[in-house]
Amino acid sequence: MTLEALERRRLGALIWREKRAEAPGKEPLLRAIAAFLRRHGLDMLEFPPALEALRARLQFVRRHEPDGGWPDWSESGILAGIEGILDGFLPERFSKNILKQIDFQAALKAQLTYDRRRRLDELAPEQLTLANGRSFRIDYSAENPVMAAKLQWFFGVRSHPALLHGQVPLTVQLLSPAGRPVQITTDLPGFWGGSYKLVRHELRGRYPKHDWPENP
Structure with missing residues (x-):
């Protein structure tokens, strides 16, 4: 799947003109990616096995420490806060294959401080x-x-x-x-x-x- 920036002119529900637009700014792009992922789900991203394993460990600890301040890395939790997760991790230039350019693993790991990672290793190695x-x-x-x-x-x-x-x-x-x-x-x-x-x-x-x- 790819993302495109389009400029459309409408008359009611009728689209009477459509053309490719200039690369969108950061905020519109974040909103577009968030809407796309919420519609299609995280399976679109094909997380690597190492990241899936890290997600499973964190979710295990979170279940047992619900008040521990652990981020919610379930699919619904990630999608709910996807704009904040991706903020700072968008590529400098927009392309149709932008989802493949985003380092989602680094974006998620950035939510964990050094002390939090160390505690995760202690509780769920x-x-x-x-x-x-x-x-x-x-x-x-x-x-x-x-x-x-x-x-x-x-x-x-x-x-x-x-x-x-x-x-x-x-x-x-x-x-x-x-x-x-x-x-x-x-x-x-x-x-x-x-x-x-x-x-x-x-x-x-x-x-x-x-x-x-x-x-x-």
């Missing part, structure tokens, strides 16, 4: 290092963040990983050596002391070359 020294990325796209990794990589982990300084347990998806889900839990200690016995029995049969200790 991109990855978490467990007690056994292994680090895993966290998927915040679902309502409850998920950490997925092979079951053996959690051997030695006695406390369940959590976010927001231990307030919100992660959903842990335990995978087989082939990468298939074998268990989903929000209570690792309970899993080790409970259903791990049955899971271990099944995995020993499927993957006999792997080590499956009784007390991992």
Whole structure:
């Protein structure tokens, strides 16, 4: 999709003359872009995966700290304040492909101060290092963040990983050596002391070359 600046002359609802206009000023351009995006939605922008991941992390923290002053990066929140977000990030020259010229990632990140970014990293990190020294990325796209990794990589982990300084347990998806889900839990200690016995029995049969200790 592209944007064009047009000059129209009307007689009532009838357009009797139309021509391309000179490049619009900043304020008219902001209003035009805002109206365009509110009509067509943010899918027009094709945010890169890194920005979508950052949005998901921020929205997770915002849900748990509704009075924390976090910006609203939901689609409705971004569109409601799109003029302010883009102010200062418009290219110097207008073109039909102006949406591709705007660095929306930089515009959104500019809403976060250094201290705010640091707090976001503390409360909802991109990855978490467990007690056994292994680090895993966290998927915040679902309502409850998920950490997925092979079951053996959690051997030695006695406390369940959590976010927001231990307030919100992660959903842990335990995978087989082939990468298939074998268990989903929000209570690792309970899993080790409970259903791990049955899971271990099944995995020993499927993957006999792997080590499956009784007390991992």
